[in-house]
């Protein structure tokens with residue numbers, strides 16, 4: 001019979017959710033380890049734009065929304081972690097930009113203009129005088145307006161590495177099979193080296209992979225939705241760093257384009273384009289999506305023609321708890337059933353909030369050892385340590 005090992009908590013899935021939770025459980029003193037079937041962050045986290053935002057982009061209809069209210073305090077929570085004063089020590093994480101902007105092509109609704117200037121939102125948005133506009137907005141041809149937000153942008157690869165190191169690399173690469181009994185309770189996890197792992201709690205933090213794991217345990221009460229995106233990448237030596245949402249009358253209540261700037265392995269700048277362009281772009285082929293992005297950029301930045309630009313696209317689904325009419329969820333999600341806990345943060349930004357809420361439920365909803373197991377963490381020497389995934393722009397160019 002295969003060997004069975006025991007631990008307090010097994011985390012399945014090594015994106016930002018799984019890695020953050022693994023560290024949070026260790027901080028509480030529980031023996032815990034993480035199982036990743038491929039590369040760390042390989043689905044959504046490494047493909048994300050890395051924006052830690054306070055939800056202003058959810059107010060583009062000209063009023064606060066539940067999503068914008070629940071997320072408002074998150075930039076401060078992350079800044080505390082990045083300075084070493086928060087609940088997670090993120091001092092090793094690279095910050096790509098401490099500033100994030102919202103710019104218009106000159107045509108935004110008067111309702112939104114009034115809202116951005118209103119007292120209720122003034123602490124989160126400031127309108128900049130033209131002489132302080134950063135590149136490329138300092139160009140005389142730029143006729144729109146620029147607002148500075150409280151948001152920041154982090155390098156998600158360095159976030160994943162930092163969290164993996166903090167957890168002393170208790171992050172193993174293996175396929176997993178959940179063995180469940182007739183009461184939908186998890187009996188153990190079978191690993192690809194033949195070992196079985198028994199735990200008091202099994203945490204599914206596998207993003208889109210949660211759906212199959214839930215199906216394997218016949219749990220139909222927790223449902224997932226996917227919302228696809230078709231992101232665009234533009235790589236050229238000439239690109240200035242831009243971290244900004246473009247808004248205009250045509251973009252209604254969503255950013256028309258969301259731009260973040262990253263680097264290829266050779267240090268060449270890459271603009272990574274999301275927002276409405278990526279949502280509507282799911283219906284376009286790669287070639288059509290690139291054509292569309294080129295037209296959008298030349299209408300927003302007519303004075304810029306990057307030389308020798310290379311283009312590519314990246315398709316990826318957001319995995320979230322199912323909502324009516326596949327709407328965007330407003331909050332991070334976690335739900336327990338028996339000895340299983342399932343989670344989707346719905347935003348990278350919201351992971352600290354999700355982890356705090358999960359940790360608060362641990363002793364309330366689960367039969368975990370009264371005395372957490374302490375520091376003698378289980379090692380799985382036959383299994384490789386999972387590696388951090390390359391970013392889409394590192395493989396595309």
Ligand SMILES: Cc1cc2nc3c(=O)[nH]c(=O)nc-3n(C[C@H](O)[C@H](O)[C@H](O)COP(=O)(O)OP(=O)(O)OC[C@H]3O[C@@H](n4cnc5c(N)ncnc54)[C@H](O)[C@@H]3O)c2cc1C
Nearest residue numbers: 013015016017037043044045048049051207209347348349
């Ligand atoms: C294009 C894009 C841009 C985004 N930009 C932002 C942004 O700027 N700011 C923001 O706040 N949010 C953003 N988001 C949302 C954010 O990226 C996600 O909410 C977050 O990364 C989800 O993290 P996760 O760990 O839950 O899932 P994932 O990052 O998808 O990680 C899941 C992990 O589980 C593993 N896995 C899957 N199945 C199994 C299995 N059976 N066994 C073991 N392991 C398994 C996968 O390999 C993967 O490593 C963006 C999302 C997308 C798609």
